[in-house]
Amino acid sequence: xxxxxxxxDSLPQYASGLWLTAQLTVLSLAAGLMIAIPLSVMRISRKRxxxxxxxxxxxxxxxxxxLVQLLLIYYGLGQFEWVQAQWQAGNTFWLIFxxxxxxxxxxxxxxxxxxxxxxxxxxxRTTPHGEIEAAQACGMSRFTMLRRILIPGAxxxxxxxxxxEAIFMLHGTAIASTVTLMDLTGAARNAYSQHFAPFEAxxxxxxxxxxxxxxxxxxxxxxxxxxxxHLQPRKAIKGHTA
Amino acid sequence: xxxxxxxxxxxxAWLTFQVAVFSLVLALVLGLAGASAKxxxxxxxxxxxxxxxxxxRGIPDLVMMLLVFYGGQMxxxxxxxxxxxxxxxxxxxxxxVATLGFIFxxxxxxxxxxxxxxxxxxxxxxxxxxxxxxxxIFSHILFPQMLRHALPGLGNNWxxxxxxxxxxxxxxxxxxxWLADQAGRSTHQPFLFYAVVCAFYLAMTALSSVVFNHLxxxxxxxVRRSAA
Numbered sequence: 001x002x003x004x005x006x007x008x009d010s011l012p013q014y015a016s017g018l019w020l021t022a023q024l025t026v027l028s029l030a031a032g033l034m035i036a037i038p039l040s041v042m043r044i045s046r047k048r049x050x051x052x053x054x055x056x057x058x059x060x061x062x063x064x065x066x067l068v069q070l071l072l073i074y075y076g077l078g079q080f081e082w083v084q085a086q087w088q089a090g091n092t093f094w095l096i097f098x099x100x101x102x103x104x105x106x107x108x109x110x111x112x113x114x115x116x117x118x119x120x121x122x123x124x125r126t127t128p129h130g131e132i133e134a135a136q137a138c139g140m141s142r143f144t145m146l147r148r149i150l151i152p153g154a155x156x157x158x159x160x161x162x163x164x165e166a167i168f169m170l171h172g173t174a175i176a177s178t179v180t181l182m183d184l185t186g187a188a189r190n191a192y193s194q195h196f197a198p199f200e201a202x203x204x205x206x207x208x209x210x211x212x213x214x215x216x217x218x219x220x221x222x223x224x225x226x227x228x229x230h231l232q233p234r235k236a237i238k239g240h241t242a
Numbered sequence: 243x244x245x246x247x248x249x250x251x252x253x254x255a256w257l258t259f260q261v262a263v264f265s266l267v268l269a270l271v272l273g274l275a276g277a278s279a280k281x282x283x284x285x286x287x288x289x290x291x292x293x294x295x296x297x298x299r300g301i302p303d304l305v306m307m308l309l310v311f312y313g314g315q316m317x318x319x320x321x322x323x324x325x326x327x328x329x330x331x332x333x334x335x336x337x338x339v340a341t342l343g344f345i346f347x348x349x350x351x352x353x354x355x356x357x358x359x360x361x362x363x364x365x366x367x368x369x370x371x372x373x374x375x376x377x378x379i380f381s382h383i384l385f386p387q388m389l390r391h392a393l394p395g396l397g398n399n400w401x402x403x404x405x406x407x408x409x410x411x412x413x414x415x416x417x418x419x420w421l422a423d424q425a426g427r428s429t430h431q432p433f434l435f436y437a438v439v440c441a442f443y444l445a446m447t448a449l450s451s452v453v454f455n456h457l458x459x460x461x462x463x464x465v466r467r468s469a470a
Contacts, residue, residue: 060440060444063443063447064439064440064447065405065406065407065419065443066405067408067409067412067419068408068439068443071419071423072432072433072436072440075423075426075432075433075436076432076433076436077433078432079426079431079432079433079434080433171301171302171303172302174302174305175304175409178412185305185308188308192308192312196316198308198309198312198313198315198316199313199316202308202309202312206301206305206306209300209301209302210297210300210301213299213301214300
C-alpha cells in the first residue's frame with residue numbers, strides 16, 4: 001500500500017527541508033535567548049518605565065498567533081511606501097524584510113524571545129533572598145551581582161521550562177512553509193502536491209520531526225544533568241544505609 | 243469602517259471562536275480519557291495512551307492538520323468509491339476542530355494526569371472509609387480536587403490552543419485570519435487587516451485569563467496560600 005517512491009523521489013527536498021528547519025530553530029532560539037537575557041532583567045525592574053515596554057512586547061507576542069505575526073511582517077510591511085522606498089534604496093536592514101527567510105527568522109526570534117523573557121523573569125524572581133543578601137554582604141555592585149549570581153542561577157532554574165519552549169519553537173517553524181519557504185513541512189507539502197499521497201508525504205515528515213524532537217529532548221536532559229546536578233535524586237551509596 | 247470589511251471580519255472572528263470552543267470540548271474529553279488510560283493498571287490500556295501523547299506532542303500541529311485534512315479526504319474518497327456513493331468533501335471546519343481537539347487532547351492528558359496524581363491518597367481512603375462507592379469517591383472527592391490542580395495547566399493549554407486556531411486558515415477555512423488575508427489583498431492594506439486580527443486574538447486571550455483567574459480563585463477556596 002505504501003508508495004515508497006513518493007518519499008524516495010523527494011528525498012533531496014526532505015533533506016534540505018530538514019536542514020532549513022534545523023537552521024531556523026537553532027538560529028531563532030540562540031538570538032531569542034541572547035535578547036531575552038537583558039529584557040528579563042528589565043522586566044523585573046521596579047521602575048514602570050523600564051518594565052512597561054518589555055511587558056507590552058511580551059504581551060503582544062505571547063497573545064497573538066505566530067502565524068499572524070509572520071503574515072503581518074512578511075505581507076504587511078510592504079504596505080508602507082516608506083518601507084518600499086527603503087527597498088528601492090537598497091537599505092540592507094530593510095531588505096531583510098523583503099525575503100521570506102529574513103521575515104521568518106525575525107518573527108521566530110521575536111516570538112521565542114518574548115516567551116523566554118517571561119520564563120527568565122519568573123526564574124529571576126524566584127532567586128532565594130539569601131543569595132542576594134550574601135552578594136550584597138560581599139560588596140558586589142548591582143551589575144556584578146546580576147552577572148555572577150542572579151543570571152546564572154536563573155538560567156539554571158529556567159532550564160526545564162526553556163526546554164519546552166525550544167520544542168514549541170521547533171514545531172512552530174513549520175509555518176515557514178506558508179511564506180513559500182521549503183522547510184521540512186514545505187518539502188512534505190510539495191511531495192504531497194506532486195503525488196497526491198498525503199499519508200506518505202506527511203507521515204514521513206512527521207517521523208523526521210519526531211526524531212528532531214527526541215534529539216532536542218535528549219540534549220536538554222544532558223544539559224539538566226550537568227547544570228541541575230544538585231537537584232538530581234541522590235544515588236544510594238553501596239554499603240551505606242542511613 | 244475597514245473599507246467595508248468589518249462585518250466579514252466579524253463573521254470570521256465568530257468562526258474562529260467556534261473552532262476554539264469546539265476543539266476545547268473535544269480536547270477536554272480526550273484529555274480525561276487519556277489521563278484515565280495512562281493511570282490504568284492494565285498495560286494494554288496504558289500503552290496506546292502513552293503512544294498517543296508521545297507522538298502527538300512530537301509533531302508540529304500544522305503537519306498533523308495537513309495529514310488529517312488531506313489524508314481524511316483520501317480515506318473518504320476510498321470509502322465512497324468502494325460504496326459507490328457520490329463524492330464527499332472533507333469539511334474544513336470538521337477537519338480543523340478534529341485535528342486541534344486531537345492534538346490538544348494529548349496536552350490535556352498530561353495536565354489531567356498530573357492533577358489526578360496530586361490528590362493525596364489519604365483523601366480517597368477517607369472516602370472509602372465512609373463507605374462511599376467508587377463513583378461517589380470520584381465525583382465528590384477526586385474530581386473537584388483534581389480540577390483545582392489542573393486549572394493552571396488547563397489555562398496554559400487553552401491559551402496555546404486559541405492561537406493554534408489561526409492554522410485552520412491554511413486548510414481553507416474562512417476564519418478571521420483567512421478573511422483578513424483576502425481583505426488585505428484586495429485593498430492593498432495587509433498590515434491594517436493583520437493588525438486587526440492581532441487585536442482580536444489579544445482580546446480573546448486577555449478575556450480568557452480573566453475567566454481562568456476567576457475559576458482558579460473559585461476552586462481554591464479554602465486553600466491556604468503560601469506567603470510569597
